[in-house]
Amino acid sequence: MPVSIYLAIPLMIVLGLVETAVLPHFPLFGSTPQLSFLVALSWGLLFGIEEGAVWAFFAGIFTDLFSITPMGVSSLAFMMGITAVLWLKYALPTSRILLPLLFAALATIITFLVGLTLLRLFGTVTNFQSIAVLPTTILINILTILPIYWLLYMINRIMRPRRVQM
Numbered sequence: 819m820p821v822s823i824y825l826a827i828p829l830m831i832v833l834g835l836v837e838t839a840v841l842p843h844f845p846l847f848g849s850t851p852q853l854s855f856l857v858a859l860s861w862g863l864l865f866g867i868e869e870g871a872v873w874a875f876f877a878g879i880f881t882d883l884f885s886i887t888p889m890g891v892s893s894l895a896f897m898m899g900i901t902a903v904l905w906l907k908y909a910l911p912t913s914r915i916l917l918p919l920l921f922a923a924l925a926t927i928i929t930f931l932v933g934l935t936l937l938r939l940f941g942t943v944t945n946f947q948s949i950a951v952l953p954t955t956i957l958i959n960i961l962t963i964l965p966i967y968w969l970l971y972m973i974n975r976i977m978r979p980r981r982v983q984m
Contacts, residue, residue, distance in 0.1 A: 834880035851962040860967040899929030922963035
């Protein structure tokens, strides 16, 4: 796991900058994908709960750093959402297409609700009217999870090929 931290930090910095500086100029259905969140979820699907939680932590920290959200809210929400759905991974049959789609939707819902609740507790959000953007966010995250997941999967297969046993 220590090696993945050295990869997670610079990647999440770049993704955080792209999410806040570039993607708002190219909205999909009036919203933008949460790239760092989806990369952390994909990484967790490929390498397990511990790796997913570490990547979710850094994704949330850099999301908060580049936004007006109080520090730690996105990190805690990302970690809870990703960890919750990765626990389900062991109870469901393996699928490289359906599981990422299902987990993107579930993790988005959990993360959104946890983040909204934390913002309400901190007094940053006074009402729950922003829940109206949840269906759009789910749709965008579902549309963008597969390219991200498959890109990480292919990079992993190239960097760490399977050993052939005879």
